[in-house]
Amino acid sequence: MNLDPLWSDLTTELSGVLAAYRSRLAELDVREKVDHTLLTEADLAVEDMVISNIRAVDPDARVLAEESGSGSWRPGHDEEPERIWVIDPIDGTAEFVNPRSTEFCSVVCLLERREPVAALIVAPELGDGGSPVVVVASRADRTITVNGRPATYHRAPVRVASLTRSARSEAPPHETGMAEAGYALKTRTTSQTLDMLRTALDITAFATDAPRFDLFYRPRQKVWDGLAGLCLGEIVGLILQPGIVITAR
Numbered sequence: 468m469n470l471d472p473l474w475s476d477l478t479t480e481l482s483g484v485l486a487a488y489r490s491r492l493a494e495l496d497v498r499e500k501v502d503h504t505l506l507t508e509a510d511l512a513v514e515d516m517v518i519s520n521i522r523a524v525d526p527d528a529r530v531l532a533e534e535s536g537s538g539s540w541r542p543g544h545d546e547e548p549e550r551i552w553v554i555d556p557i558d559g560t561a562e563f564v565n566p567r568s569t570e571f572c573s574v575v576c577l578l579e580r581r582e583p584v585a586a587l588i589v590a591p592e593l594g595d596g597g598s599p600v601v602v603v604a605s606r607a608d609r610t611i612t613v614n615g616r617p618a619t620y621h622r623a624p625v626r627v628a629s630l631t632r633s634a635r636s637e638a639p640p641h642e643t644g645m646a647e648a649g650y651a652l653k654t655r656t657t658s659q660t661l662d663m664l665r666t667a668l669d670i671t672a673f674a675t676d677a678p679r680f681d682l683f684y685r686p687r688q689k690v691w692d693g694l695a696g697l698c699l700g701e702i703v704g705l706i707l708q709p710g711i712v713i714t715a716r
């Protein structure tokens with residue numbers, strides 16, 4: 468399946484829809500979910516739009532979407548299909564509703580036989596001057612592009628790790644171990660996808676002050692905001708373990 472037209476259409480539509488909702492943040496219906504993360508009307512609208520675009524090119528698409536659940540496929544009830552589309556309409560909703568933050572993105576990842584094989588990440592304001600950063604990954608082609616250009620991989624360690632966790636949680640023992648090993652730590656949860664992206668890629672050509680990480684660790688990572696990062700990590704040659712993404716350097 469040639470995903471280029473789908474990725475192009477989704478990038479254009481996501482940029483417009485996200486910008487429209489960001490222009491009226493004060494009016495958004497925002498609620499807290501059971502897991503204490505936020506849900507807005509923007510999440511639901513983006514999710515519906517992405518699913519419609521996917522089904523326009525893949526009418527029998529099996530979809531696993533964060534907010535509406537499983538779409539036409541129910542894990543644990545229906546036979547598992549070979550191809551599954553996983554959607555996080557807005558990863559970093561708490562950042563999305565903060566007008567001073569740009570740490571949010573929309574994520575689509577395609578799984579085939581449980582392996583992440585392609586991904587689209589659209590961070591509409593992450594770049595310099597509030598410009599978009601759009602990442603497209605193809606595991607089959609072993610390619611990643613950022614804003615249409617071949618991605619740049621990290622060449623030297625920076626001794627910084629992303630160990631995101633809930634602000635309500637206590638610091639786990641591994642944080643002490645990482646700090647003692649000489650790592651600077653980022654523990655505040657924003658967008659896990661973007662932290663995994665910046666573990667795999669150097670995007671400072673597009674976002675000058677973008678943080679860089681040598682390691683991403685998060686126990687019990689959700690599939691919505693983890694699979695695209697795993698797809699990037701596989702392509703660039705990171706060491707991947709359950710709950711862990713760490714570079715081979």
